[in-house]
Amino acid sequence: MRRKSFTKSALVFLVFAIVFSFRNIVNNQSQFGVMTLVLFLIGGIIYAIPITFVSIEFNSIKKLRNNEAGLGGWCIYSLGEKNGFIASWSSYFANVFFFATLAPFAVISVSFVIMGNNGFDILASQLVAKGISENNATRYSTMLLSLFAILLFWFTTYLSKKGPNWIKHVTNIGGMASLFLGLIFVVVGLCISLPIVYKQVSHSWSWEFFNPLNEHFFKGNTWAFMSALPWVFFAYNGIETIAVFQKDLKGDHKAFKVAAILGNVFTIIIMVLCGLTMSLVIDQDLLQKWGMSNSYYRVFPALLNLDPATSVWGQIILRLTALIFAVNTFGALAFWTVGPAKVFYSENPKQATGKWLSKLDHNGIPTNALNFQFITVVVLLVLVGTTTEGKPGEGTSDFLVTITQATTSLAIVPFLYLFVGYIRIRLKDKVEIEMCFIKNKYVAIGFAVMIIAILGMALFFGVIPSPQSWEENWKSSLISLTLSFLGTVVSMAFAYFMWYWNVDRKQKKFSSTTKGKEKSVSTRT
Template identity: 30%
Template sequence: MKKLSVTSLAMVIFIGVFGFPNIANNFKAVGTSASLMLMIGALIFFLPLCLVMAEFGAYAKDRTAGIYSWIEIGLGKKIAYIAIWSYFVANIFYLPTLATRIPTYLSFVFFGDAEVTNFQTALLGIAALLLALIVGLKFEKQFNKFSTIVGYLSLFVAAIFLVAGIYVYLTGHSSTAITAETFAINIKDKPSLAMILSTFAWIIFAFGGAEICGVYVDKLDNPEKNFPKAILIASATIGIFYVLGILAISTFGTADDFSKVSLVNAVISGYQFMAAKLGLGSWFIRFVAVIYTLITAVALVLWSVALAKSVFSEVPEGTFPEWLTKKDENGVLRNSLIFQTVLALLFIFLTTFGGDKGGALYSKIYDMSTMSFVIPYFFLALSYIIFKKKKHFSPFQAFKNPIIGMFIGSVLLILCLVSLVFSGYDISKTVAEQRGTIELYYGGLLLFLIIGVVIKFFSGKSK
């Protein structure tokens, strides 16, 4: 079997992590100071996290479960299960989200705007999920080359945005003043501090996804050397593009301009503001929409396959029902891929045909799953601390001194706690004022953890 190249894996990571909505949302929340916050987040969280994953990946080069394997190495199978169950809960809702973005981008391709009904969104979203399932079942190996090409296209359209932003700024037509003062993180009072803490907490979410590379480590030649190289190339590129992306977007529109744009339309709207500044025609928007349709379709396949491998490929017997962990003659987790797709289809049906109550129920469940996203990173950091304490040797040493490695792991652990607390809790309000939000986020996390324990109990009992 032909092996993945370093650039191919780097493109997989870029597609899995980099998201234009993260740029738009952070910009409209705190303005250009989001650039400094993203820079800090990249330096103290994302880069160290990628170094940790690179070291784990080089150490466990023959394992295919990625983040599950890395957590299991340091903390054992029971904690690894809690982490990977939380990972599944957080990401299973991401699949229908990706699928239903594709109809919006296609609408921009054919009509130049988001002229798509709920029914059309559901129909095309279902088609996208089924297509992703077919690719995951039959053509994953051949898909790697295509995903690399789309990764380069993703870099290309992002680079266009950055270069155009620099041009607009240098020609004196920036919509937002960019000075040293605008970069400053101003903490005037308790509400502004709460906003900064909340934004920084959500910035950590923006850097999630690099662990997708873990399920491809066994497909690399010389993984001890090439896996760290790929993940470091990708992490540096993503960090730079996020930081410069805030500056570029600020030249095309103000934070108030983008506050009027929905999350789904944020990607194309950024390029619409850019086209208006530069006098580009509708052809440009259609071109960008085509690229983002391809990017999202590729991301849907990559996330679906990576989620199944991470969650179901290496867990011990009796962790999940046996049919979910069964592989076919080609090593494909057929049943788990179908199961994930069915769940995503049910979510789309619920929001489309369930009326207002169905949509509200799905939104509530989605919000309840939010905090589950942080749990795997928390346990990954803790696993790395144990890994360095026991002085395991990896062919790639991110931090050769065990004490420094344990310190870095501790910093990541603290940052995960910060994200877990301040992404759902506002320090400027009393507990009574935000009780509903607290119950939704943290109560939802507790509920999903209990469900995971129950599933494992009955799966083990039946085994």
């Protein structure tokens, strides 16, 4: 019998540890400014909590008691093998795009550790000083960033194939350090910005910045604001995995329900506090000036009112922060390179992806699939690296924003399948669900439909750049559209094609062959 090892408090912290990422706090702060704390609250209510409830209900279905596959297994049960496979594929492919954000972030972190600055932005400025145009200088620097990111991803792919045990230790150390880094920022930031020392509060803390279309961020562009909403939802990704720990909690279903709700509430509060802290302490204009690629490291010296350019302690804090992020990101990259692929190719029908992709080595690692991942990430990094243009100092941020936009949009797709599957389950009266958060099935279905509409709207605006963006820079908009189109439409079409070619086509062929033999036998008779 499975040993129940989790207490309620342990599960609450586990929810927080799975979801919380300081990177996501900075990402959203650089996009939305002060509005981040409001959006984290709204995102938690309309996205994180419903996903947790739906995941727990799926996991409490009696026929799925022994299922620990998560979203893929739930969708197979509710939508059938084909659509379950597609949902699982969309989740897996979103992770492939995620690699393309992790690798360059790790490289930039190493640059800050070594140089105390973003070496790629410095390179672009130096090239401009030598007479090279701004667009070409930026392109050369992002191409170099892409090259280093590709080399790093190749290295982690190589290590993942070998399955070294030490990777989990790097991941654990870096992950915990990054987690506490975020908590330290919240505690210190709130202490500094208390009313007693009001002079420390950023001048940008005003009602003007609560307008999502203010001049500092979206400048009245409603479409651009809507296109960034997937970033808020992405900040809560991973929340659905909490359901698989249901069997490990001491106590009954009610205890798990309480712990899951408390975990969600605690995580949302911390996310909102992070947004509040950064809004109170850090000038929003500074975040815009630094850009997404530099803000991760510069917020900590700025929190203590230290300038890394003139302060030794500022430099130490800057480099230490970068070192923690570098270790954490390398560990995360090593884990995510093999983890999702191993789950996807081992738990989905082998015939769906074909023999070559689903081939496993003696460690259960799909080595050919890792090669496929690597090629896909190379294409993404080369595409963005060779097409990024703009002012020196902004290239690496534009690089990360472009890839992150495509990643966050694609991450919505599997949850559309999840909620559609949930609706189908609640429509069936014969399905035995041990833990229902909303007893009335029509009310539950109504909420699910509303969330599908919200996610669908966010996906639409996230994939297609705004008309104003096309007017300002049609090349950048075209690249964003290409990446998002590649991540959603093309990847999903490829999944459907794989299923048709490897499953439907062969089944039809087998069926027609069987019928032909039966006719031949009956004729002879």
